[in-house]
Amino acid sequence: MNYWTVIPAAGQGKRMNAGISKQWIELLGRPVLAYTLDVFEKDPNCKGVILVGSEQELKQMKEFVQTFQYTKVREIVPGGSERQHSVYEGLKVVPEDCGLVLIHDAARPFITEHHIGQLVENAAKTGSAVLAVPLKDTVKRVVQNQVEETIDRSSLWAVQTPQAFRLSLVKQAHEKAADEKWVGTDDASLVERIGENVAIVMGDYHNIKLTTSDDLLFGQAILLERQG
Numbered sequence: 001m002n003y004w005t006v007i008p009a010a011g012q013g014k015r016m017n018a019g020i021s022k023q024w025i026e027l028l029g030r031p032v033l034a035y036t037l038d039v040f041e042k043d044p045n046c047k048g049v050i051l052v053g054s055e056q057e058l059k060q061m062k063e064f065v066q067t068f069q070y071t072k073v074r075e076i077v078p079g080g081s082e083r084q085h086s087v088y089e090g091l092k093v094v095p096e097d098c099g100l101v102l103i104h105d106a107a108r109p110f111i112t113e114h115h116i117g118q119l120v121e122n123a124a125k126t127g128s129a130v131l132a133v134p135l136k137d138t139v140k141r142v143v144q145n146q147v148e149e150t151i152d153r154s155s156l157w158a159v160q161t162p163q164a165f166r167l168s169l170v171k172q173a174h175e176k177a178a179d180e181k182w183v184g185t186d187d188a189s190l191v192e193r194i195g196e197n198v199a200i201v202m203g204d205y206h207n208i209k210l211t212t213s214d215d216l217l218f219g220q221a222i223l224l225e226r227q228g
């Protein structure tokens with residue numbers, strides 16, 4: 001099934017603390033954004049990409065897209081103060097006949113065409129699906145350095161992007177959240193709030209989000225392994 005992708009890339013990377021936003025950090029000599037865009041550029045089912053950047057980086061993004069000829073990038077739009085606001089700005093310019101819309105963080109560059117395919121296949125049937133992996137660590141709720149509770153891990157999953165939706169559904173979810181000034185950390189949580197089911201599709205432990213500097217080490221190892 002055909003799809004479009006919204007890529008939020010308007011964050012500041014505060015936790016990475018690299019002095020530049022995360023999509024410009026280089027791994028094995030190429031910026032993170034290049035790896036993230038490559039997979040959508042190559043996937044024949046992806047019919048368009050909307051990049052969302054911060055106001056001050058829009059020019060840099062346009063130049064990058066032109067220089068490296070990312071032909072699928074149809075628009076580059078300014079984002080907002082929270083990730084959710086940036087995604088919403090991107091969703092506004094996705095064409096209604098997009099098929100499905102995928103939302104994928106620029107800072108998650110190791111997604112594969114295989115996992116996108118699995119996600120799209122599921123969302124085509126269900127209307128909303130996310131990639132996720134079972135948690136590996138034991139998880140405890142902690143208050144002031146004291147364990148309050150150990151949470152049963154067997155039903156806990158770490159959710160990733162891309163997340164795939166019918167466009168009308170995810171737009172409705174974003175509109176309601178915006179009206180109510182409710183902010184979530186992913187798009188599926190907004191869809192859950194309008195009472196829709198969200199399906200889980202087995203993701204990949206390599207599909208990490210680059211959040212802190214430790215993640216760059218793992219990221220380089222992933223790329224080296226893929227290069228053989």
Ligand code: CTP
Pocket residue numbers: 007008009010011012013014015016021022052079080081082083084086087105106107108209210211
């Ligand atoms: N993002 C965005 N607009 C924002 C905040 C985040 O488009 N206002 C994007 C980021 O660029 C990133 C993705 O959302 O690709 C996931 O967010 P996160 O990992 O939190 O990135 P940052 O917000 O940049 O990092 P931090 O929270 O550490 O500042």
Ligand code: MG
Pocket residue numbers: 011083
């Ligand atoms: Mg953030």
